Amino acid sequence: MKTRIATLLTLTALALPQAALASDPHMVDTGTTAWMLTSTALVLLMVPGLAMFYGGLVRKKNVLGTMMHSFVSIAVIGVLWVVCGYSLAFGKSILGGFIGWNNDYFFLQGIDDTITSGVPEYVLAMFQGKFAIITPALISGAVAERVYFKGYILFIVLWFLAVYCPLAHWIWASDGWLFNAGAAGVIDLAGGLVIHVSAGISALVAALYLGRRQGYPERPMQPNNMVMTMMGAGLLWVGWFGFNAGSTVSSGLDTARALTMTQVSAASGACAWMVIEAIKFRKATSLGFVSGILAGLVVITPAAGVVQPWGALILGALSSMACFMALQLKDKYGYDDSLDCFGIHGVGSGLGVLLLAFFIRKSWMAEAAAASPGWSAFSQLGIQAMGMAATVALAAVGTLVICMLVEKTIGFRLDPELELTGLDHSLHAEHGYNLS
Helix, strand or coil: CHHHHHHHHHHHHHHHHHHHHHHCCCCCCHHHHHHHHHHHHHHHHHHHHHHHHHHHHCCHHHHHHHHHHHHHHHHHHHHHHHHHHHHHHHCEEEHHHCEEECHHHHHHCCCCCCEECCEEHHHHHHHHHHHHHHHHHHHHHHCCCCECHHHHHHHHHHHHHHHHHHHHHHHHCCCCCCCCCCCCCCCCCCCHHHHHHHHHHHHHHHHHHHCCCCCCCCCCCCCCCHHHHHHHHHHHHHHHHHHHHHHHCCCCHHHHHHHHHHHHHHHHHHHHHHHHHHHHHCCCCHHHHHHHHHHHHHHHCCCCCCECHHHHHHHHHHHHHHHHHHHHHHHHHCCCCCCCHHHHHHHHHHHHHHHHHHCECHHHHHHHHHHCCCCCHHHHHHHHHHHHHHHHHHHHHHHHHHHHHHHHHCCCECCHHHHHHCHHHHHHCCCCCCCC
16 A cells, blocks of 8 residues: 555656646746757758758769858858847737847847747747758759859848748748738748748749859759768658657647658658659659659648648649659750759649648648638638748749849859859869769
């Protein structure tokens, strides 16, 4: 009997912190905090993954220069995020709701002791900061092999301030106008609009503004290292679990759902691309396989919090089909989106932003209908389309203006002779491979 009483007292004592936490959101929830720390690291892992993915796809003379485009974002945007980015994205709305600002977020000076929903705000700020880092790095895939390093740095600084931060505020800040649009707001769990559509549209605009690489498309421009590209895709897949599941800012049922949908959609996308290639070319390629992985990942990014596995399977397959057709259009019209940022990220994630309205789980639909009797899948589609239009407009106009500004000031498009020599030697005085 004494043993049973002691065990009961022990279990009661263990339960007390959780009970206290439920009544006091200012206490640290160690479980959720541990998952958010892990998610932050996983999202950062995606940046070297992206560098490997992009670096393997370019020609040998540009491998280091291309990888530097991803890595430099960690440093440059990492500093800007602490100085002002977190405040611009998640501060209180100013300028008619176009952007945010909070003096406490300036240099993160006012969050040293802040706990939000059981998680230290430092962790939330760093988690969101990793999203801000990878987004402009995605755009580099469209302008690969033909831009000045200094011009690229200025471009991502201006793009981060003028495009990314406003979009993040509109869609993710609690007083953002798209966050509060309609009954449920724009659904974008982990950045279908904020990250992938904005990067995809900006990539297309930048590629069109800069023009084609020398010799494209007449001369074949084969990847230098598909092994590295496949490893990069694997790191992206692993990191995406933190990307999507971490965006629930919890460690429970919603987290499990988001992680599961991420896995299901990525696998479905890879399988669908293999089937497409088997039908069209009678073979499956490693490049097609990794393209299918990304198509499945980007389409589920906005939807992972609201769909079920069957919906994730369909979305992943549809995304591969849509992205495959988008790449055929690139060949048809001859624009040089070097590494298919628009064709994969813009098209695939844009599809997910819109079609998620028809795959929402019944429990979520019931809650939305109860909160707003006029809610329906079609009304949500209208809200999603409004978010899409706003994102496309800001990304397209903002990117065009920034490209013109960079080109007219310090230069953006690389000089022909430097481009012919390659980024590695011309801009960095290095070589990616020094094999005898």
